[in-house]
Every structure is written in structure tokens, then in C-alpha cells.
Amino acid sequence: MPPRDTAATTADLDHLAISALRFLAVDMVEAAKSGHPGAPLGQAPMAYLLFARHLHFDPASPEWPNRDRFVLSCGHASALLYGLLHLAGYDLPMAELRRFRQLGSKTPGHPEHGLAPGVETTTGPLGQGLGNAVGMALAEQLLAHRFNREGFALFDHRVWVLASDGDLMEGVASEASSLAGHLRLGKLNVLYDSNRITIEGSTDLAFTEDVVARYRAYGWHTTEVEDGNDLDALDAAMRAAAAETARPSLILVHTHIGYGSPNKQDSEESHGAPLGAEEARATKEALGWPVEPPFLVPDQARLAFAHARDRGEAERQAWERLLKRYAAAHPELAGELARRRARALPDAFADLLPSFEPGKGMATRQASGTVLNALRDHLPELVGGSADLAGSNNTLLDGEGDFRAGEPGRNLRYGVREHAMGAAMNGMALSGLLRPYGGTFLIFSDYMRPSVRLAALMGQPAIYVFTHDSIFLGEDGPTHQPISQLQALRAIPNLVVLRPADANETAAAWAVALERTTGPTALALTRHKVPVLEGTRELAAEGVRRGAYVLRDAPEGAPAVLLLATGSEVSLAVSAHEALAERGVASRVVSMPSWELFARQDALYRESVLPRAVRKRLAIEAASPFGWHRWVGDEGDVLGVERFGASAPWEDLAKEYGFTVENVVARVEQLLA
Numbered sequence: 001m002p003p004r005d006t007a008a009t010t011a012d013l014d015h016l017a018i019s020a021l022r023f024l025a026v027d028m029v030e031a032a033k034s035g036h037p038g039a040p041l042g043q044a045p046m047a048y049l050l051f052a053r054h055l056h057f058d059p060a061s062p063e064w065p066n067r068d069r070f071v072l073s074c075g076h077a078s079a080l081l082y083g084l085l086h087l088a089g090y091d092l093p094m095a096e097l098r099r100f101r102q103l104g105s106k107t108p109g110h111p112e113h114g115l116a117p118g119v120e121t122t123t124g125p126l127g128q129g130l131g132n133a134v135g136m137a138l139a140e141q142l143l144a145h146r147f148n149r150e151g152f153a154l155f156d157h158r159v160w161v162l163a164s165d166g167d168l169m170e171g172v173a174s175e176a177s178s179l180a181g182h183l184r185l186g187k188l189n190v191l192y193d194s195n196r197i198t199i200e201g202s203t204d205l206a207f208t209e210d211v212v213a214r215y216r217a218y219g220w221h222t223t224e225v226e227d228g229n230d231l232d233a234l235d236a237a238m239r240a241a242a243a244e245t246a247r248p249s250l251i252l253v254h255t256h257i258g259y260g261s262p263n264k265q266d267s268e269e270s271h272g273a274p275l276g277a278e279e280a281r282a283t284k285e286a287l288g289w290p291v292e293p294p295f296l297v298p299d300q301a302r303l304a305f306a307h308a309r310d311r312g313e314a315e316r317q318a319w320e321r322l323l324k325r326y327a328a329a330h331p332e333l334a335g336e337l338a339r340r341r342a343r344a345l346p347d348a349f350a351d352l353l354p355s356f357e358p359g360k361g362m363a364t365r366q367a368s369g370t371v372l373n374a375l376r377d378h379l380p381e382l383v384g385g386s387a388d389l390a391g392s393n394n395t396l397l398d399g400e401g402d403f404r405a406g407e408p409g410r411n412l413r414y415g416v417r418e419h420a421m422g423a424a425m426n427g428m429a430l431s432g433l434l435r436p437y438g439g440t441f442l443i444f445s446d447y448m449r450p451s452v453r454l455a456a457l458m459g460q461p462a463i464y465v466f467t468h469d470s471i472f473l474g475e476d477g478p479t480h481q482p483i484s485q486l487q488a489l490r491a492i493p494n495l496v497v498l499r500p501a502d503a504n505e506t507a508a509a510w511a512v513a514l515e516r517t518t519g520p521t522a523l524a525l526t527r528h529k530v531p532v533l534e535g536t537r538e539l540a541a542e543g544v545r546r547g548a549y550v551l552r553d554a555p556e557g558a559p560a561v562l563l564l565a566t567g568s569e570v571s572l573a574v575s576a577h578e579a580l581a582e583r584g585v586a587s588r589v590v591s592m593p594s595w596e597l598f599a600r601q602d603a604l605y606r607e608s609v610l611p612r613a614v615r616k617r618l619a620i621e622a623a624s625p626f627g628w629h630r631w632v633g634d635e636g637d638v639l640g641v642e643r644f645g646a647s648a649p650w651e652d653l654a655k656e657y658g659f660t661v662e663n664v665v666a667r668v669e670q671l672l673a
């Protein structure tokens with residue numbers, strides 16, 4: 001080991017810091033008795049070099065808006081990230097490294113945004129981090145276009161990704177990389193750790209493509225480093241990537257998984273399990289590192305990051321001075337930026353929402369587009385688009401340009417790439433300065449479900465515009481008609497699902513989505529026209545926020561039966577309510593756009609809407625009945641859909657599947673018999 005004085009050479013410091021990173025990772029995994037030591041042993045040189053010489057960051061201000069982003073897409077190498085953050089000076093003490101993978105620690109098995117400072121996104125499901133990084137690069141361009149002015153480059157940063165063989169096998173990474181190349185996201189750089197090993201063994205078992213050729217075909221700038229321990233070659237490749245501003249860059253780096261391990265280097269045995277005490281000792285000896293004590297960090301190893309820390313602090317302070325001058329020169333834009341940083345909505349936000357006259361027929365997808373464009377000029381942070389369905393999803397912002405290479409408009413054309421859209425939305429949301437939304441048919445929420453789940457896990461306020469929300473989309477048939485998707489989305493913790501009954505409920509649903517700052521929201525919207533119902537203009541704003549409310553009630557006394565419905569079926573429940581009244585049956589119609597929001601209300605409110613004394617209840621929803629018994633109880637019933645749909649006009653499907661006034665009345669009479 002080199003001497004521990006300030007006379008140590010740069011090469012000595014580099015070697016020391018890299019070794020410290022390697023063996024912090026080994027020791028974390030050994031202490032936890034689980035984890036992934038192989039990737040950190042091979043990746044440590046490139047990760048160290050990136051942090052020490054290329055990445056712009058300030059550990060004292062981890063949320064500084066103009067910092068570079070580092071995304072560990074191969075989240076299983078989390079021990080490497082925690083070591084980097086610790087040595088670089090983030091508030092991640094050694095005690096947390098010692099608690100790796102333990103309950104309540106800031107160092108979970110895969111990185112989780114919001115636990116340790118410096119963790120830019122939650123990764124682990126492979127490919128997701130690269131998709132998030134594409135969104136981060138989109139965000140940088142959108143923010144620069146909105147806020148930068150001559151002499152005031154508030155937003156000018158890069159996004160760096162460390163990805164693995166597994167990341168580049170995943171479909172989401174392919175979708176996102178194709179989009180990034182098309183949009184020429186020149187501030188996106190990917191370090192591809194090609195160690196040619198996966199859990200099952202050599203990548204030759206399943207992955208023999210020419211990755212560099214693929215990325216060239218995507219329109220990326222590519223370079224290759226033959227030896228992942230060659231710091232000079234790595235440095236040159238990173239500099240070349242940073243100099244390339246017209247295309248995203250991929251740097252393929254050949255490494256050895258489990259580097260230095262006498263018996264497990266280049267073996268799947270070092271991928272997802274501790275080396276073991278004997279092999280860990282042998283690896284330390286092979287690389288000239290003291291066997292004891294574990295978690296050794298010589299002072300000089302921290303010194304290797306000092307220049308990067310000092311540089312980042314100076315850059316952040318200069319940015320804050322620039323922001324003050326910017327506020328004087330451009331007060332309106334500075335005020336908008338401050339509002340966005342606080343994740344606040346404009347004053348009198350509710351007054352910006354349109355309202356709709358009762359009686360008119362309007363698809364809720366159409367109402368959603370109307371709301372979006374009513375808010376367009378007041379919420380410039382709203383950016384989004386569709387996975388090639390903008391005209392069907394009604395997601396276009398009128399008068400706003402498309403996001404094209406070099407022209408970052410607010411309308412995003414994702415192409416037929418639902419999963420990339422979801423992952424990129426997460427990256428944009430993580431900026432804290434954009435409110436991304438994305439549209440597709442509800443049936444295709446399955447294609448982006450992993451990204452939706454991660455948005456919920458990270459608490460990011462992405463908004464999903466899922467149209468064509470039931471069998472009533474009609475003639476496209478069962479391949480496009482969702483049955484189980486509503487319930488599958490409702491099963492995701494921290495995701496709020498809203499299925500509005502009409503145009504006024506749709507406006508209220510958008511208000512709920514935009515007011516949320518700690519999790520995503522899914523809007524389930526109709527293709528076909530539904531009537532604007534009497535009462536929703538007055539009741540929807542509060543009723544939707546609470547998840548359920550009484551839309552029609554018995555004229556006097558307690559109702560005999562409760563009709564619970566969502567979306568387009570609420571108008572059916574209202575018609576059935578009227579038909580039942582003609583038969584002398586008193587009923588209450590409860591519009592229930594969000595199970596999640598209703599479940600959060602206090603017991604008194606829930607009782608006022610669904611009184612326990614009224615045990616005869618019928619839920620009406622053109623979707624799987626799974627889960628509805630939570631609300632209708634043992635004596636209730638559900639009119640749902642328990643088979644696939646069919647290709648036919650929606651009116652014919654309503655008759656075929658029993659969504660008629662006559663059938664609802666018959667089901668109620670059966671309940672009351």
C-alpha cells in the first residue's frame with residue numbers, strides 16, 4: 001500500500017481509492033451474508049474515475065438542480081454505489097455501510113431513491129435505470145429550453161449511466177435507447193460493463209449480438225475500452241463522450257466479474273453470493289489489500305475525491321449566485337422555477353379547471369384533453385404525450401411543438417414504446433421540476449407496469465392517461481379490451497387509480513393527480529361518449545378527492561340498496577336508480593372513482609357514504625369483479641366481467657354482458673328477495 005501522506009502520487013491515490021471501493025463492497029456483502037460482490041470488483045475503476053474526474057456533484061447539496069446525474073442501472077452492484085457515496089463525502093456514514101441489506105438501513109440490497117442522498121433513482125429491475133436516464137436527459141433539454149437565457153445557463157448537465165450485460169438484454173433498455181438515439185440526446189452517456197457473465201453463466205448462453213453495432217444503428221456515438229482497469233483509456237473514452245453533444249454515447253468496457261478473486265473471477269459464482277470468508281481473504285491478498293480490519297478506508301482514499309468535492313461545491317455556489325442574478329433579470333421565470341422547485345401549483349388552481357354542462361355526451365378521454373389544454377399555459381411543467389396514440393388518448397397540447405432532436409417541445413412522441421415511456425416519465429419526474437404524463441390504452445398498461453410500480457415505490461408523481469378503459473371500446477375486440485387491468489393497477493401500493501364517471505369528474509381527477517406530489521396517478525378513461533350527469537359539476541371536486549360520494553339518494557329515509565359504480569357505469573346506475581324508484585325501491589347511487597382515496601377517508605365519512613346498516617349493495621363495473629367484495633360485503637353482489645370481451649359495437653356489448661337497466665334492476669330485486 002502507498003504511504004498515507006500528502007506526497008502520494010495521483011496513481012497511488014487512484015489505486016488506493018479503487019481498492020477501497022472494491023473491498024468495501026466485498027466486506028458489505030460478507031457482513032450481510034448476501035449480495036453481489038462480482039460486479040463492484042470489476043466496475044470499481046470506471047466508477048471511481050467517473051466520480052473523481054468527470055461527474056459534477058456536490059455532496060453537501062445533493063439536490064442541486066444542475067448537478068450531473070449518475071444512474072446505477074445494474075442496481076445489484078449497490079455496494080459499489082454506497083462505497084462511492086461514502087468516499088465522495090455524501091451523508092452516508094460507515095455505520096450504514098455496515099448495515100448493508102438490513103432492516104431500516106439506508107443501504108438496501110438495491111438502491112432506493114429517497115433513502116441515501118446521492119441515489120438518483122431506484123434501480124434493480126434491469127434496464128429501468130437506463131430508461132430513467134433517458135427521461136433525465138429529456139428533462140435537461142426541456143428545462144434548458146424553458147429557463148436558459150443569454151448569459152444564464154441554469155441547466156447544463158449530463159446524465160451518466162453504469163449498465164450491465166443484463167441491462168442491455170432487457171426490452172425496456174432497447175426501447176429507451178432507440179428513442180434516445182432518435183432524439184439525439186447528446187448529454188446521455190452510458191458506461192456498459194461487459195463482463196460477459198450472468199446468473200446462469202456465460203452470456204454466450206443467450207446473448208451474442210454485437211451491442212456496439214446495435215447502438216450505432218440506434219444513432220449513438222460508440223467507443224470501446226479493452227481493459228476495464230486501464231484508467232488512461234477509460235479517461236479518454238469519457239472525455240470523448242462528454243465532447244460529443246449531438247448523439248448519446250455508449251462506452252463498452254471489457255471487465256472481469258469478481259476481479260482479483262483467485263477462484264471466482266470470470267465466474268457466475270461471484271455474481272449473486274458472497275465470496276465467502278476464505279475467498280474474500282484470498283482476493284484481498286491477491287490485490288495487495290490488508291485482510292484486517294474489514295471496512296478499511298485509509299484517509300488517502302477519501303483524499304482522492306477531494307478535488308471533485310471542491311469543484312462541485314464551487315460550481316454549485318456559482319450556480320446559486322447565477323440564480324440570484326437571474327431572478328433580477330428574469331423575475332417571472334425565476335418565480336416559476338421557485339414554484340416548481342416547491343412542487344406547488346399556481347394560485348387559484350381550481351379556478352383554471354373547466355366545468356361541463358349536464359346532459360351533453362362526451363367521452364372522458366375527450367374531457368381529459370380539454371382539461372389538459374385548459375391548464376396548458378398555466379402549468380408549463382406539464383409535458384407528455386403518448387405511445388403512438390396521441391389522437392386516441394387526447395394527450396396533445398395544442399399550439400405546443402413536438403420534442404424533436406434539438407427542438408425540445410412539450411409534446412413527446414414516444415412511438416410504440418410503452419415501457420420506455422413509463423421509464424422516461426420516471427426520469428423526468430425525478431427532476432422535481434416537471435409533471436410528466438403519458439397516454440396509451442388501458443390494456444397496454446401491462447406493457448409498462450414495471451415502470452408504474454417503480455414510480456409508486458419512489459413516490460414520483462407521474463400521471464398515466466389510460467383510455468379505452470373497458471369492453472366498451474367496442475369493435476377492436478378482446479385483444480384491446482381490458483378486463484383485469486383496473487384491479488391489477490389498484491393492487492399497486494401508493495398508486496391512485498381514478499375512473500371518472502363523466503367530464504366533470506374527469507376535471508376533478510386531473511386536479512387530484514396534479515395535487516399529488518408523493519406518488520403516481522392513473523386515469524382510466526372511456527372511448528365512448530357518456531352523459532355529463534346532473535350534480536357532478538357541484539359535487540365532483542370534493543367527491544372525487546374523497547374517492548367516493550353520494551350522487552343520487554333515496555328521496556326520504558334510508559335506501560334499501562346501494563348502487564356502487566365507477567366510470568361509464570355510473571350513468572347506468574343513475575338510470576337504474578330511477579327505474580327502481582318507479583318500482584317503489586329506494587336506492588342510493590355512489591360514484592366511486594377511486595378505491596384508494598376512499599379507503600383513506602375517516603370512518604365517519606365512509607359511513608356517511610356507505611352506511612353499514614344498508615347491507616344490500618350492488619357494485620357495477622365493466623371489469624373483473626375481483627376486490628369489490630371489500631365494499632359490497634357478504635350480502636352484496638357485483639355486476640362485472642369475468643370473461644374476455646368481443647368485437648362489436650359497444651351498445652351490443654352492453655346488452656351481451658348485462659350492463660343494462662333491466663339487468664341491474666333484476667339483480668337488485670334478486671338481492672332484496
